[in-house]
Amino acid sequence: MLKRYPLLFALLFLGYAFLYLPIFSLIIYSFNESRLVTVWGGFSTKWYGELINNGPLLDAAWLSIKIAALNASIAVVLGTLAALTLVRLRGIRGHKSLGVMVTAPLVMPEIIIGLSLLLLFVAMEDLIGWPAGRGQTTILLAHVTFSMAYVTVIVQSRLAHMDTSIEEAALDLGARPVKVFFAITLPMIAPALAAGWLLAFTLSMDDLVIASFVSGPGSTTLPMVVYSSVRLGVSPQINALATIIIAVVSTAVLIAGVTMYRKELKAQRKS
Template sequence: MRRMPLLFTVLIFGYAFLYGPIISLMVYSFNESRLVTVWAGFSTHWYAELLNNEPLLNAAWLSVKLAAITATLAVMLGTLTSLALVKFRQFKGRAVMQTMVAAPLVMPEVIIGLSLLLLFVAMEDWLGWPEGRGQLTIILAHATFATAYVTVVVQSRLANMDKSLEEAALDLGAKPLKVFFAITLPIISPALIAGWLLAFTLSMDDLVVASFVSGPGSTTLPMVVYSSVRLGVSPQINALATIIVVVVSLAVAIAGYVMYRQEKQVKH
C-alpha cells in the first residue's frame, strides 16, 4: 500500500510527458497570436485561415489518401503472410520469411528509404515501371514496412485463437475458403482493425522514407510541416494537428468499441 502514492505519481508524470505536448498544441491552436509560444487570447482565427490554405489542405488530404491505401494493402499482405507463418509451420524457407518480416521493424528508415529509391530507379530502367517517383512509389514504400507491423499483430492473434472451431467446420464439410471467411476472419477482425490503424498512422507519420521516394506533386503533410519548421511553425499547423488528433481519437474509440464487442461475442 505504501507504494501506491509513488506509483500514482510516476503514472501522472508519465502521462504528462506523453500527452502534455499534444494538449499544449491543441490549446495554442486557439491562440490569437501568430507566435505559437505566446498566449494572446482565445480565437478560432487560425481555423478559418486553415480553410484558405490550399497547399496545406492538399498535402493533408494526400497523406490521408495514401495512408488509407497503404493500410488496406498492408492488411491484405500482412494477413496472407501471417496465415503462411501460422498455418503452414513446416514449409521450407519459413525461417527466412520470418526474418524478412522482422527486418523492417528494426532497420533504420534512412536505409529503407535509400534502398527503395535505388530499387525503384533500377525497376524503371529495366521494366519502365514505376515511371518516375510519385504517389505510387510512396504507397509501395509505406506498404513495405507497414506490412511487417500488421503481420506481427495478426500473427499473434492467429497463434492464440481456438483452432478447434476451424477443425469442427472442416469436419462438417466446409471448404477451407468458407472456413476462413465465416470463422477465421471474424475472430481475427479486431487484429485486422488494429493493424489497419497502426499502418495508417505509420504512413501518415512517415517523413524519411517519403522524402526519398516522392517526386513533384506528391508532397505529404509531414514534408510540408518539416519544411515550414525552418521558417517558424504556423498556428495553422496547430489547428490542422488538433483536427487530426480529434479525428484519430474518435476512430480509435470506435475501433476499440468494435473490438470489445467482437471479443464479447467470441466469449459468449
C-alpha cells in the same frame, strides 16, 4: 492495488503527464489569437480559417489520404497472408526467412529504407521502364513494404491467441479450408484486421523520411509540407492541423477500443 503500490502508480501518472502535456500544449495554443507561445492573446479560431484556405497544404493532405487508404488496404491483405504463414504454416518453405524479413522493417531506420528503395526504383526504371519516374506509385510501394510488417504483428498475435475449436469442428464436418477461412477465421480476426488497417493508414499519413526519398515533382505529401513549415519555427496553423489530426485519431481509436472492449466483456460473460 493503488494502495499497495503508491509509488509505482505515481510514476505511471508522471509517465502519462510526460506523454500528454506536449499534446495538450499543441491543442491549447491552436486556439491562441497570438502567434507567440508564451502570450495568450485570447481565444480564436483564426488559425483554423487560415488552414482551410491553405491550398497547397490541402492538396498534400488529400494526396496523403489517398495513398494511405490504398496502402492500408494492400498492407492488410499481404500482412494477413504473412501472419497466416507464420502461425499456421510452420515448416513450409520460406517460413523462417519470411519471419526475418517481416520483423526487420519494424526496426530498420527509415532513412535506410528510403535510400535503398530509391536506388531500387532508379535501377528498375533503367532496366524495365517501370515504375516510370517517381511519385504516388513509388510512395505507395514503399509504404506497403513497411506497413505490412506492422499488420503482420497485429494479425499474428490475434491468430496465435484465437480459440481454434470452431475451425476444427468445421474441418471435421468436411468444410473445405478455403470456406473455413472465409466463414470462420476471417470474421474472428476481423478486429485485428481493422486495427491493422487503421495503423497502416496512420503510418502512411505520418511518414516524412521514406516519402522524401521516393517522391517526385508534383507528389508532395502532407508530412513534407508540415516539415518544411516546421523547419521555419513554430506556426499556429500547424497547431491547428495537429489538433484536427489528434481529434480524428483519438475518436477512431476510442471507438475501436470501446467496441472491442465491450465485445470481450460479452464473450467473458458468456463463458
